[in-house]
Amino acid sequence: MKREISRPRPGVEAHFKNIGFAYAHMDGEPYWDESARYIFTLREIEDDIEAATRELDALCLELVGRIAESEETMDRLHVAKHARELIAESWKRRDPSLYGRFDLAYDSKGPAKLLEYNADTPTSLFETGVVQWHWLEQLTASGELPQHADQFNSLHDRLIARWAEIAPERLVHFGAMSDSVEDFGTAAYLADCAVQAGCGAALLDMHDVGLDGAHFCDRDGRKIETLFKLYPWEWMFADTFSHAPAMRVTRFVEPPWKALLSNKGMLALLWEMAPGHPNLLECYFASNPRAAALGQSYAKKPIYSREGANVLLMKDGAAIASTPGDYGAEGHVRQALHMLPCFDGRYPVVGSWVVGGEPAGMGLREDATPLTSNHSRFVPHAIVG
Structure with missing residues (x-):
């Protein structure tokens, strides 16, 4: 590529x-x-x-x-x-x-x-x-x-x-x-x-x-x-x-x-169903105590959202990118940070x-x-x- x-x-x-x-x-x-x-x-x-x-x-x-x-x-x-x-x-x-x-x-x-x-x-x-x-x-x-x-x-x-x-x-x-x-x-x-x-x-x-x-x-x-x-x-x-x-x-x-x-909650459910699958990223509902296992680097995503709105990328405890929007009232998932190639x-x-x-x-x-x-x-x- x-x-x-x-x-x-x-x-x-x-x-x-x-x-x-x-x-x-x-x-x-x-x-x-x-x-x-x-x-x-x-x-x-x-x-x-x-x-x-x-x-x-x-x-x-x-x-x-x-x-x-x-x-x-x-x-x-x-x-x-x-x-x-x-x-x-x-x-x-x-x-x-x-x-x-x-x-x-x-x-x-x-x-x-x-x-x-x-x-x-x-x-x-x-x-x-x-x-x-x-x-x-x-x-x-x-x-x-x-x-x-x-x-x-x-x-x-x-x-x-x-x-x-x-x-x-x-x-x-x-x-x-x-x-x-x-x-x-x-x-x-x-x-x-x-x-x-x-x-x-x-x-x-x-x-x-x-x-x-x-x-x-x-x-x-x-x-x-x-x-x-x-x-x-x-x-x-x-x-x-x-x-x-x-x-x-x-x-x-x-x-x-x-x-x-x-619903982006399915990302957490997929990981529960097939943990370690090579095409999946570790992911949990943000309310799940296991989300802490991701440490200070993760992607926070609303359960419901469109066009990439209200996504936050955290790396080593610092926000490196975010998008505005009005989503997130229903909750979020935390997904292991996996950077896109540059x-x-x-x-x-x-x-x-x-x-x-x-x-x-x-x-x-x-x-x-x-x-x-x-x-x-x-x-x-x-x-x-």
Whole structure:
């Protein structure tokens, strides 16, 4: 694994406009950054990233089976009481999952380590599956990369195939917050994948979801039978409509059982279940006396949070990085400090995707600090050698 300087493509902004990449810049700053690229060997991808992704997905599914049968563990995760039966029923039915993203620390010198799992509302799909693939094709065509260069990236095709499996010929509503260009763009991309799979698709703002008797409905009065929601389960469970009978009528993507894995308390539970696993970091609930075993170096993370908010990194008793936010009321976990590798003053995190239980590709985001946030930049990768 190495970082290289890369020459940006001429006319790339016109290309982005043509493919509908509306958030290449966000908040006045570049989000997509092709002035650099990360280079991997095939062995690193297959043995270290892909294998770890498959292993972590299996561990997570085993963990859900344990949590779904334990009221005490639900308490530890601060799962809303009225949601627990819905979650358990969803797991018992094995309601299908579309996707998830494991955020890994990896430097090619040791096993990939799980930092967290974006199991419910992960973004960076379009830039991973489409934008960086176009980048690879154009750089190999121009000779900037060798003709045999490849990418760990079957994400786009796997998403289409998965929609065909879980919602064949159904109308799927895609809900997100329309005031977020990234979230709404991600929902629109997934809707396009569903259409290519033969499904119908309707895009709507989450505020436009209504209730009509025993069903949720859209503004046109159509029943919402299948809803993809780029809206966290913990937010939904805090809403009044989460008590409605329609919650048991609607088919959700991601399904309710994914709420158990989008909670960072699962990092502590994974360590309890598989202590010493090479792809896991030692982790405890902050209220657990055993958290003191981590000493003065650890990452403190809220049980519920988004976009890397309210994370604190402590090293030898001193805070070395932190992010602001409004999360943490439900409690925190303490995870053993494992620094991201540093390349040219940049710290990359590997986002490894799983679709329908299979590793599907990866995207890298890097930052000038050891913490990854919604301001971190997406940098493409290639496999050479």
